[in-house]
Amino acid sequence: MNYQPRRLPRHSTRLLRGLPHRITEWGEPSATPIILLHGWGDSGETFQFLVDACARESYWIALDWRGFGESASQGPSYWFPDYFADLDALLDAYSPERPVTLLGHSMGGNIAWMYAGIRPERVSCLVNLEGVGLSRTDPAAAPARYRRWLDGLQVAPTFSVYPSVAAFAQLLHKRNPRLPPERAHYIAQRWLMPCEGGYTLRWDPAHKRVNPVLYSRDGAEACWGAATARSLLVLGGRSEILAKLGADGQPSTYDGLYPGLSVVVLAEAGHMMHHEDPEALAVIIEAFLGQVL
Numbered sequence: 001m002n003y004q005p006r007r008l009p010r011h012s013t014r015l016l017r018g019l020p021h022r023i024t025e026w027g028e029p030s031a032t033p034i035i036l037l038h039g040w041g042d043s044g045e046t047f048q049f050l051v052d053a054c055a056r057e058s059y060w061i062a063l064d065w066r067g068f069g070e071s072a073s074q075g076p077s078y079w080f081p082d083y084f085a086d087l088d089a090l091l092d093a094y095s096p097e098r099p100v101t102l103l104g105h106s107m108g109g110n111i112a113w114m115y116a117g118i119r120p121e122r123v124s125c126l127v128n129l130e131g132v133g134l135s136r137t138d139p140a141a142a143p144a145r146y147r148r149w150l151d152g153l154q155v156a157p158t159f160s161v162y163p164s165v166a167a168f169a170q171l172l173h174k175r176n177p178r179l180p181p182e183r184a185h186y187i188a189q190r191w192l193m194p195c196e197g198g199y200t201l202r203w204d205p206a207h208k209r210v211n212p213v214l215y216s217r218d219g220a221e222a223c224w225g226a227a228t229a230r231s232l233l234v235l236g237g238r239s240e241i242l243a244k245l246g247a248d249g250q251p252s253t254y255d256g257l258y259p260g261l262s263v264v265v266l267a268e269a270g271h272m273m274h275h276e277d278p279e280a281l282a283v284i285i286e287a288f289l290g291q292v293l
Contacts, residue, residue: 003186006052009045016063016089017082022070026051026060032293033095036062037087039106039131041203043069045190049183050274053282056289061094065108067204069190075206076153079213083111084118091122099124099229101289104131105274106241110220117226125292126231127285130271132254133221135245137214149212157205163198165189178238178269178276187275217248230260230292234284237267262288 007026014023024044036047044062051060064071066086067078074082091100099122104112109131116123162168169188173181193202235242235251242249255263264284269277 003049003182005048007048009048011045014063014090014093016086016093019066019074019086020072021066021086021090022064024062024064027058029059031057031059032101033059033061034101034103035087035090035094036060037102037104037108037112038062038065038068039104039108040207041068041191041201042105042108043190045069046187047274048186049278050282050285053278054286055282056286061090063090067207069202073204073206075204077149077209077211078204078207080111080211083107084115087111087115088119088122101125101127101293102229103127103129103285105129106131106271113227113231114220114223116229116231117223120226120228123227123229125289126227126229127288128231128233129273129281130235130239130241132233132235132242132245132249133217134215136217136248139214142214145210145214146212148210152209157208159201159203159205161195161198161200162192165192165199168192168199176270176272176276179272183275225258227258228260231258231262232285232288233261233263234273234281235263235265236269236271236273237265238269239271241271264288 010025012023013020022044036044038044038047043064047062065083067073102112102116102123109128110133112126113128113131116126165188166185169181169185172184172188173179191201192199233254247253251263251265254261266273266277266280266284273281
C-alpha cells in the first residue's frame with residue numbers, strides 16, 4: 001500500500017525573500033540541475049514519482065511555493081508576481097551564473113513559462129506540464145471581482161477535516177481513478193497535517209480567496225512569446241482543465257505557436273499527469289532533454 005521511493009529525497013529550509021521555503025532535492029549537485037515547480041494545492045515532494053521514473057541522473061530541486069506544503073504562509077492574500085520573485089531568488093541561490101532547466105506543472109508551469117519570457121537569459125530549457133493559463137476575462141467583471149475579494153476578507157477561510165490519512169487517500173483515488181492507491185496514500189501523507197478532529201490540508205486557507213485582479217491572458221501570452229528557451233509543452237489527452245479553456249485548451253492552438261516550442265499529448269493522462277503516469281511522462285521528457293541538453 002505504501003509507495004517506496006527509488007531515489008531518496010533530501011529536505012531543507014531556505015530563506016527566500018525573507019520567507020522560509022521548504023526545499024526537496026534528489027541526486028547530486030554535480031549533475032544537471034532541473035528546477036521542479038508544483039501546481040496549486042500540490043507540493044514539491046510529490047514530484048517523487050516522476051523523479052523515480054527518470055532513467056538519467058540529474059540534480060532535481062523542488063520548492064514548496066509560499067503558503068503551500070511546508071513553506072511559510074504570508075496571508076491574507078497571495079499575489080502571482082510574488083512567485084516570479086521567489087523563483088528569481090531560488091535561482092540566485094542555486095544557479096546564479098548559469099541558466100537552468102525549469103519543469104513546472106499547472107500553476108508551476110504557468111510561472112515557469114512566463115518567467116522564461118521575463119528572464120529569458122536565466123532559462124535554457126523549459127518543460128511545461130499543462131501550464132497553459134486561465135480562461136480569458138472580461139474587464140466589465142472587475143467591479144464584482146473586487147467586491148468578492150473585499151467580502152472574502154471578512155471571513156476566515158478553512159479546509160475540511162478528514163478522519164484519517166487513509167480516508168483522504170481513498171477520496172483522492174475516487175476523484176481520480178487513474179491515480180494508483182499507493183501513490184494516493186503517499187500524496188495524502190504529504191498534503192495533510194494533524195488538527196482537532198483528524199487531519200486537514202497543510203496549505204494556507206487564504207489561497208482560497210479570489211484574486212481581485214482579473215487574469216490577463218494577453219499579458220501571459222506576451223511573456224510566453226518572449227521566451228527564448230527550447231520548450232516542451234505536455235498536455236493530457238483526458239485533461240479536465242483543458243476542456244474548460246475551450247479553444248485555448250486545444251493542442252492545435254499551441255502547435256507551431258512559438259519558435260522552439262514542441263507540443264506532445266499524453267493520450268491517457270489527465271491534468272495530474274505526473275501523479276497518474278510518471279513512467280510515460282518521463283520517457284517524453286527525457287527524449288526532449290536528450291535533444292536539447
